[in-house]
Amino acid sequence: MVESKWPLIPVEEAKAIIRAHVRPLPTVEVRFEAAQGLVLAEDVHAREPMPPFPASAKDGFAVGASDTTEWRRIVGEQFAGYEANIRVEPGTAARVTTGAPIPPGADAVIMVEFSEVRDGYVRFTRRVEPGADIRPPGQDIAGGQRVLAAGTVLGPPEIGLLATVGATTVRVHRRPRVGVMSTGDELVEPDEQPGPGQIRDANRFSLMAAVREAGAEAFDMGLAPDTFEALEAFIREGLERYDAIVTSGGVSMGERDLVKPLLERLGTVHFGRVSVKPGKPVTFATVSGKPFFAMPGFPVSSLVSFEVFVRPALLIMAGWPPDRVERPRVPVVLDHTVRHTAGRTEYQRAVVRFERADGRFHAVTTGFQGSGRLLSMVGANALLELPEGRDTFEAGEVVEALLIGPLEAPSRREAEKRV
Numbered sequence: 001m002v003e004s005k006w007p008l009i010p011v012e013e014a015k016a017i018i019r020a021h022v023r024p025l026p027t028v029e030v031r032f033e034a035a036q037g038l039v040l041a042e043d044v045h046a047r048e049p050m051p052p053f054p055a056s057a058k059d060g061f062a063v064g065a066s067d068t069t070e071w072r073r074i075v076g077e078q079f080a081g082y083e084a085n086i087r088v089e090p091g092t093a094a095r096v097t098t099g100a101p102i103p104p105g106a107d108a109v110i111m112v113e114f115s116e117v118r119d120g121y122v123r124f125t126r127r128v129e130p131g132a133d134i135r136p137p138g139q140d141i142a143g144g145q146r147v148l149a150a151g152t153v154l155g156p157p158e159i160g161l162l163a164t165v166g167a168t169t170v171r172v173h174r175r176p177r178v179g180v181m182s183t184g185d186e187l188v189e190p191d192e193q194p195g196p197g198q199i200r201d202a203n204r205f206s207l208m209a210a211v212r213e214a215g216a217e218a219f220d221m222g223l224a225p226d227t228f229e230a231l232e233a234f235i236r237e238g239l240e241r242y243d244a245i246v247t248s249g250g251v252s253m254g255e256r257d258l259v260k261p262l263l264e265r266l267g268t269v270h271f272g273r274v275s276v277k278p279g280k281p282v283t284f285a286t287v288s289g290k291p292f293f294a295m296p297g298f299p300v301s302s303l304v305s306f307e308v309f310v311r312p313a314l315l316i317m318a319g320w321p322p323d324r325v326e327r328p329r330v331p332v333v334l335d336h337t338v339r340h341t342a343g344r345t346e347y348q349r350a351v352v353r354f355e356r357a358d359g360r361f362h363a364v365t366t367g368f369q370g371s372g373r374l375l376s377m378v379g380a381n382a383l384l385e386l387p388e389g390r391d392t393f394e395a396g397e398v399v400e401a402l403l404i405g406p407l408e409a410p411s412r413r414e415a416e417k418r419v
């Protein structure tokens with residue numbers, strides 16, 4: 001029996017090794033509009049309070065709350081965006097719109113819905129307390145307040161806050177630039193017709209998409225044939241250009257699986273096998289100080305390996321707080337028996353949904369779980385993590401699931417169809 005020279009290490013150990021070798025990329029200053037998905041490398045403070053002035057929260061009338069005059073004279077209008085030269089005295093009121101500064105003399109706003117206007121006078125069907133429908137200065141943001149902390153991932157509300165406080169350039173961690181290549185003499189480009197013994201390259205494209213989904217920039221390094229010379233040339237060029245490299249294929253036990261021996265020559269291989277299914281030959285190396293992730297060739301193996309080992313690493317490089325780079329892990333009830341052999345940690349693709357009836361998450365796997373069957377990942381929003389040391393799980397048992405996509409709320413019929 002031919003034995004691999006690489007020890008089979010547990011998933012958690014492999015993940016720890018990767019973590020010990022990746023660190024956040026240097027920071028850069030960018031325009032805030034271009035910062036979506038990036039991670040702040042500095043705290044951001046507001047200079048001014050928000051709102052900056054007492055502002056009306058409604059369309060209506062600015063009044064004195066204690067004024068008991070029935071018909072009050074309308075002294076003028078104060079709309080949003082400027083300061084009108086008017087004052088609200090007892091016996092008067094001023095028209096205001098939402099966001100308008102409250103005129104001096106007024107201490108409350110009465111909604112237009114509670115007003116009746118006649119001949120330049122207004123009366124109200126409601127009384128209000130002082131302060132009603134006035135947003136005091138600093139209600140939303142105090143002057144000088146820290147609005148965003150270093151380590152925050154910038155999404156829509158954060159981009160809006162940067163605009164609000166006028167932080168138009170921000171210091172962020174650089175987006176990782178990741179080179180992706182496939183290896184294999186049998187592979188042709190997707191728009192080619194495969195000849196005898198050939199198949200189309202899937203992994204380069206699924207992996208580039210996964211890289212982008214992880215918020216990094218993906219670069220197509222192309223399709224490398226299974227020779228040392230070609231592989232070495234591809235890898236050297238990639239290392240010059242990118243922060244990390246992701247490859248697929250060429251890491252198992254075949255005569256033409258050259259990636260591991262080549263990586264040993266060019267850098268340090270930190271592990272060459274993991275006790276995981278799919279993806280046992282997944283390999284991690286550093287070459288010239290850069291992380292190099294070699295995914296197995298089977299399309300599901302490469303994507304699951306990316307999900308488990310590469311994605312968290314890319315997030316760390318992008319500056320994400322280390323405690324946020326893992327997928328959410330939830331206990332799920334199996335809706336059917338799940339066959340599993342105890343020898344390795346197995347990630348089965350599944351659809352997880354929340355069941356109102358029992359208040360728990362339930363999982364249904366996506367059919368045949370072959371490493372080549374990319375269809376088993378289509379529509380999956382979870383990986384069931386079936387632990388080493390325990391075999392088949394019965395319907396009704398609870399296992400851990402990594403949520404890799406949004407939860408859906410399928411109709412009862414759809415849910416029943418899947419079972």
Ligand code: AMP
Pocket residue numbers: 182183184186187199200201202203204248249250251252254257296297298299
């Ligand atoms: P390997 O790890 O190179 O031995 O490949 C394992 C299996 O995955 C073989 O059946 C390959 O043909 C297939 N495979 C390798 N790379 C790709 C790829 N980029 N796209 C689709 N299938 C691939």
Ligand code: MG
Pocket residue numbers: 183184185249250256297
């Ligand atoms: Mg191959």
